[in-house]
Amino acid sequence: MHIKRRVAVVGAGMTKFVRRAKETGKELAFEATKMALDSTELTLKDIGCVTLGTAPDAFDGVHMKGEYLSDGAGGWRKPYMRCYVGGGTGVFAAINGWYHVASGLFDTCLVVCEEKMSSCQPHPQYAFQTIFDNITERPLGPNLVWIFALEMNRYMHAHNISKEEIALVSVKNKRNALDHPCAQLPQKITVEDVLNSEVLAWPVQRLDISPTSDGAAAIVLASEDVARKITDTPVWIDGVGWSLDTAYWTNRDLFYPKYVEYAARMAYEMAGINNPRKEIDVAEPYDPFDYKELHHMEGLLLCKKGEAPKLTKEGVTQRDGDLPICPSGGLLGVGNPIAAAGLMKVCEIFWQLRKEAGKRQVPGDPRTGLAQAWGDLMQVGTVVVMRAQ
């Protein structure tokens, strides 16, 4: 694999993540875009192309949502396209932007992710009913919490993991989010609180899940020579990977996310990473549910299968631990406007590697970070590996 040219993140921005934003989707996209551009002192004139990520149109009830959002996202009279891999979209949008620039077609690319789930009444979960196979599954009236409950159960069973161990993730991430100015659900809670919260679909309880949210995030990408002119501290995207498993999720053993491993291996190979546990200094795996953080750490080869709960219990994944995981507060704490939440993770790694994360800054000298998202029918993994100078 010979990558044509190096691509850097040079700026980032995001809106507050909230349960119900007064702004339209266009306005949310505009706000994040403006903040990302302002952080680089560039204007739209300097931007070669725009790529947008946003999850189901069914949230907003707007068909071709990408077209609708194009002006808010800065796409007016520019090469503009929307990419889409369900929940994995946020990190995939960064990948899509990466090859816009790495291909040599553009020197700069604006990556914008927006989600407005609150338009979906009475609850965005209704939109998710339409993601199931229209013949074999949809007539059963399933929802996402059910199928993730199956996965969580299988994961717990395979490694003999307790609910208490998993709840630690929720406690950690919600506490980390106390230091995030954009966070929707920063909370100081205990394992007891998680275990006593309402049962939604066993073993999933209310505090095991991230909230539904409105919000947007954006980053600016630039080719190597242009990046160096824009900033002294570009953060390089040195590895990208993505993988999609079969649509027949009922045929898979859900205890392990193989597609995440495949995506990670692709990204690690590109970045020249042989020992991810040693070489990754800070990671933002996707955590829409607390068990998913653990599941994904294992898929990302950051620990052995079944070992993630142990690392969590030992404090290794705390912000001041040996391998800080979700120092942002993750989706559990910051919020989960689907596509925007994925790109928020890329923003966080950008800020961490630039040492601009403020109170969330992990100690020491983090040089290499990773952001990952996950989606579809427990099916897709998207990974970027980023490096400081």
Added chain:
Amino acid sequence: MEEVAIVGVGSTGLRSVTPDMSYKELMFEAATKAYEDAGTDPRRDVDSFVCVSEDFWEGTSIFDEYVPDQLGAVLKPVCTIAADGVYGLITAYMQILSGAVETAVVEAHSKASDMLTPTDIVALALDPVVNRPLGGNPYYIAGLEMNRYMYETKTTKEQCATVVVKNKREALSNPYAAYGAKITIDDVLNSEMMFYPLSRLDMSAPADGAIVMVLASEERARRLTDNPIWIRGVGWCSDTPRLETRDWANAAYAQSAADMAFKAANIANRRKEVDFSEVDDTFSFKELQHLEALGLCRRGEAGVLAEEGVTEKDGDMPVNPSGGSLGAGYTFEMTGLQRVLEVVLQLRGEAGKRQVPGAELGLAQCWRGVPTASGAVAILSAKREGA
């Protein structure tokens, strides 16, 4: 610049209905043909798969869940681009240029016959605050646009009707086409008035089908095939989504996309160097409007050229030898890839009865339909640049 080629194509052909096939079966058929054409095994040789779809056309949210199995793409890099097939082609092209992958597949399909109320879906694409509450059939936008285009360029209804007659006739010699017919200008003019001045025959009719293509880096393309079709330039652009502020007479998106593509392809004299083109003709006037925006003729000239037969298959500047959407059928997000398919077949000399003699360089263009102002362009050649 390093080059990328199309090394395999597969298509089901277009039909008005396909009750015997699911969308998965359509995709499987097209994919099987494309892999055979390219001599590739998707599991072994293909590094990335790009599919195009929009959720509401499919009636399934997060439609990309349902694509990997029938393409041989399980546990491979697969992504969806929510746009026309030409955008998918461009995505695969960029992935290969970046060096991340060597072989990539593009897929597009249409299962239009499963859509009970496509017009209602189009209405959902209107701005929910400003435009949608006004109600009405959203295709009124196309009528307004046709009116403005005809007014500003002095194009006549008859000239627009010529496009319909031509494309439906060309479609008769295209085995992939669903709506070939021998009709007259009067037939078009006398057909039911739909959205003034748009008559029923000015509008293309929906069709089902699937197309898959295999793209490869230069090195791999040379190993796979003796007749690679090179991608010489691509461009895409979105004008404003706001109906109130866009240019109704000119297709600004097509102009901007063409400028980008022609610059990349290093083509100065467009009319002379492009041997034939496949441009969007969702509505009859769109073919004319797009030809002008693409810089293949002057403003207001396209109608005259159509009337004079210049854009016929054996004319000086053949346009839509495939029969276009008017003749072959409108296939939603597959529309543009259908154009690319025709360009590939023409450049390979495999277009049979509709072959444009001596075709070496062709252009494919797409528009994302009402109510968008977005589209893309791809310029393909049988010859590598500088060869």
